[in-house]
Amino acid sequence: MTGEPTLESLRREIDAVDDAIDELIIRRTQLVEEVRVIKRGWPIKIQPSREAAMIRRLLERHRGPFPKRDLVAIWRQLIVATLSFEGPFAVAVLVTPGEQAYWDLARDHFGMFAPMHREATVADVLARVTAQDATVGVIPVPDAGAVQPWWQALADNRPGTPKVIARLPFVGPGNAWTAGSEALVVCPIPLVATGCDRSYVVAEAAQPIDGERLRDALTAARLELVMVTPWSRIEARGRYAALIEVEGFVALTDDARLAPFAAPTSDRPVVLTPIGGYALPLTAAELQSDARSAAGGTAAVDCGE
Ligand SMILES: O=C(O)C(=O)C[C@]1(C(=O)O)C=C[C@@H](O)C=C1
Numbered sequence: 644m645t646g647e648p649t650l651e652s653l654r655r656e657i658d659a660v661d662d663a664i665d666e667l668i669i670r671r672t673q674l675v676e677e678v679r680v681i682k683r684g685w686p687i688k689i690q691p692s693r694e695a696a697m698i699r700r701l702l703e704r705h706r707g708p709f710p711k712r713d714l715v716a717i718w719r720q721l722i723v724a725t726l727s728f729e730g731p732f733a734v735a736v737l738v739t740p741g742e743q744a745y746w747d748l749a750r751d752h753f754g755m756f757a758p759m760h761r762e763a764t765v766a767d768v769l770a771r772v773t774a775q776d777a778t779v780g781v782i783p784v785p786d787a788g789a790v791q792p793w794w795q796a797l798a799d800n801r802p803g804t805p806k807v808i809a810r811l812p813f814v815g816p817g818n819a820w821t822a823g824s825e826a827l828v829v830c831p832i833p834l835v836a837t838g839c840d841r842s843y844v845v846a847e848a849a850q851p852i853d854g855e856r857l858r859d860a861l862t863a864a865r866l867e868l869v870m871v872t873p874w875s876r877i878e879a880r881g882r883y884a885a886l887i888e889v890e891g892f893v894a895l896t897d898d899a900r901l902a903p904f905a906a907p908t909s910d911r912p913v914v915l916t917p918i919g920g921y922a923l924p925l926t927a928a929e930l931q932s933d934a935r936s937a938a939g940g941t942a943a944v945d946c947g948e
Contacts, residue, residue: 688729695922715814723754733758735777744824748811749781765793784825792875797918798845805829806919839946842893842920
């Protein structure tokens with residue numbers, strides 16, 4: 644006899660679905676253990692480009708009314724749990740008196756259980772990451788009004804120098820104490836292109852370059868300017884530097900577009916050094932759930948690359 648489902652019958656079905664999900668987590672973990680073997684010689688296991696691309700792909704295929712933000716939160720917790728048994732994983736976070744925004748952003752991204760260390764200055768965060776006392780560091784996003792040119796330290800080719808690998812929040816502000824704050828994640832690993840990226844380049848010159856000349860130089864290099872900080876003096880070298888953010892992916896080494904900027908010339912006095920970047924945070928459109936049914940997925944996001 645078939646009839647309307649009852650609470651009991653629906654709960655039995657939910658239990659069966661939960662068992663299937665649990666079996667898949669067990670299976671996924673077995674696969675990740677094989678990844679761990681492949682990565683045995685790698686000092687740092689985190690792969691932020693892969694993480695961002697995985698989450699974008701899963702959001703595109705998802706359908707139905709389950710909130711996509713919460714779906715991302717589930718995936719983030721799963722990925723970070725995985726990282727913690729691939730090898731040591733810890734986060735150094737800038738926390739200043741009265742400002743815990745970066746702590747919230749780090750916790751939202753790296754989960755409830757990743758070890759997190761508070762640091763009082765950006766230099767302390769960078770030092771911990773350089774020493775690999777912490778795998779990654781979380782520091783403020785520099786903007787066009789930035790005063791602290793900490794990013795100068797990233798334009799250094801010595802092994803172990805932290806580079807920018809992600810931007811937070813990846814999935815919107817959530818219930819963070821200080822909504823609207825944004826952070827960069829740094830770690831000494833290279834990214835790979837995900838198709839939805841932005842990059843940072845440090846410009847260095849004997850004198851500050853005015854905005855128009857800089858834009859022309861970047862256009863010649865086929866780089867589209869997003870943001871440039873004020874020029875600041877590098878005391879040790881008697882030169883000036885600015886942080887530039889550009890659209891798209893710029894590799895840390897061998898990017899043909901940057902080759903002409905490796906050394907200064909009389910008509911091209913600016914040296915450009917890539918220092919990493921980030922997969923673009925998820926947009927409101929990507930996070931829009933289908934509130935009506937479990938039928939349709941969402942169109943792939945166009946990142947203009
Ligand atoms: O693909 C990898 O390299 C993994 O280690 C697996 C995995 C995952 O859980 O899918 C975990 C951590 C990485 O940052 C990216 C992905």
